Amino acid sequence: MILPLYFFLALALGVFFLNAGASSGQDSSPFYLQDLLRRAHALSLHEQRYWRLLLHYRPDWLGGYESEIDEPGFFLASNGKTKPKAELDATLTAFFSSKLVGRSRQPARCAFIARYEWLKSVLAIDESRLPPEPCERFRSWYAELNPASLSLIFPSAFLNNPASTFGHLLLRVDQKGQTEATKILAYTINYAAELPPDTGVEYVYLGVFGGYTGYFSTMPYYLKAKEYGDFENRDIWEYRLNFTPDQLHRVLLHAWEMGNASFDYFFFKENCAYHILALLDLADPDLYLADRFRFYTFPSEGVRAIAETPNLVQDAVFRPSRRTKILRGREALNADERDWLDKIIENPQMTQSESFARLTPIRQAAVLDVASDHFLYRAATESDSAPFEARNMTVLLARSQLSVAATPLRYQPFSGPPDQGHNIIRAGVGIGWREREFFTETNFRLAFHDLLDPEYGYTPDAQIEALSIALRHYHRRNNTRIDRFTLLNITSLSPVDSLFLKPSWKLDTGFDTVQRKLCRYCLTGRANGGIGLAAESRWLTREVYFGFGEIVSEYGRAFDHGYRVGGGLSAGALVDITDRWKMAATTTYLGFAAGDKKPEWRVSAQQRFTLSRNLALRLDFNQRANRQDYLLNLHFYF
């Protein structure tokens, strides 16, 4: 009995050593795999932060982990979405097979190349003991990107396009040998939800609650720059990032893996900004970029998270939209040249007139360049682009006869870079006086920016407030109550002039406290919309005037019949007295056609003084139906 046992052991050992000595040992794989698994377990690799980042694991409510990736094919273990260890084991096992896996249909080593490279380095995997995989698709993709560095791209918010209310975030893979003039040839890494054609109003619900699926893609920057800058007229900020070559390499390895992933798209949190930050975390697990966002991720907050990371940002470069080019280009013309611009826009044949030819070629070029941008702007924004394209041809024909370059312009932005804007959440404490009664107030706003908040870093003349609440305590009666609540309050002012003629508009829904005959403090619901015009001047610093036609409906027991529906007119102005001090005044007259028909005058005047980026003082005066209310507030942004 003993002999066969020895014999068996010797045989087993012999096989083991034989195979261990073989250089490309398919046969040794079970042993080598066991060895790798044992070492991976000994090191508890599945508990390491980098493994969690690679698989996008987040702690769940029960103390375990769940991946944010919603595509089953991303996981090599059937329970990989919730079991980091099982996924690690399955991943190591899959490296010994050439089977095609994932949505991208590649061998595991290529499809999940970031996992492979990380495990290879921490376990010192001997590649020669795995089946050879050249990963040619990855290699040619990488060569095509030709990466030298990364830039974070932030197309700014622009309210007049619903698809850009808060801005967007994407990456640009800057190429070796790239110059400022050729950066549009670089590829981008972009995360977006895919919307099926013919989506209706269910979009809102599905967008918020994860009903759509988001994917990563790599469009050339010239397409994205065109989409944002030319079609949506959004200025772009480009932040050049300082990653080491190794960090850059790790981001791109993982970006390639993302080709196998899809995510349920959640408008407020798991959106573009969140996933771009999560991707950048792969560069350096100590960055903790995505972890800072628990409930929602605004793109501008993402920019701030990156800008606040020491030494990560090299510089911020401004890329003007078509609209900014036109405005700044026209500013650089003198009065006579501006007249020519107006004439040419009116009738492009004026480019052929002898008196226009009397301008120097370089000034003719400056006028024609703005005129051409104007026609392209109109072609992109009006329903019938053909007439503007034809006029642009006439202008360009004249331009092609001038062999000069116009004086180069440095396009100045109309606002500061987004990382220098105030933070998103606002809280305030204040004191006030209402109808011979003293009160203290605390208020809170979840997002985002109103017309009086410090404007630097935000799109001018654009207000969007969501979910704000104000509580007041009236001391004499020792009574605390909700004074007002805003669900959503948007105002978009578009100052008009000879080149830009766009309506301004606003929308406001929420609750207010009103005082009527029988009811001293009545909470009433409101829904208010308006459309109007705005204009601007530059007497002091900058002033914007606006007028709106309004429709309003209000509900509450303060009113006869419990409601009123009507409309009216409002007019007002916003005045920047200094960079820090801003005033706003509005007066409104409303008549009501249904419900409680008593008309109402409203007057409001507000001032803001900026103390620091995230601290401002606000003084408000409000009068409604002859009842007045004064409020002094200190606002904190965090």
Added chain:
Amino acid sequence: MMAKKILWLGVFLAPLCASPVLAQKTNTDTGPGCGLGKELWSNASNQKSIGAQVLAATTNGTSGNQTFGISSGTSGCTSDGTILGQYKVNVYASANFDNLSQDMARGNGEHLASFAELLNIPQENRAEFYTIAQTQYRGMLQSGENTPAAMLASLDSGMSSHPTLAKIVVK
């Protein structure tokens, strides 16, 4: 009224990550022949009016994710999300037709410089290339044509008489 309110709410909610406004049509007559190019933007009506914007933001399907999806295999113009070599010039000229037209008329600019890079025009010939581009563009407009294909053809013929640039084929 209700539907309208929801639409307005859509205005608010559409925003964070606008999906690219791309439409892929099957008509490729004037495009680069791989289903992209000019068609890429033909449906980009997103800026026309607020109503149309809402519509665009709520109804646009995105072919961008499929065409440019990372490691998505080969489809039309792209392979694993990057543009195939033989289509690069054509896709670029078609997608940037308006900006490239401006730059050619001016004889300089970002889109013309990038185009020269894409065509591998030697650095020492760039200035000549820009001059040829301006001359040829003028000639094309004077002949009443204005399409990406005509632009490329006229540029190609303009370069054909140049000792170095003649070797570079624009198509």
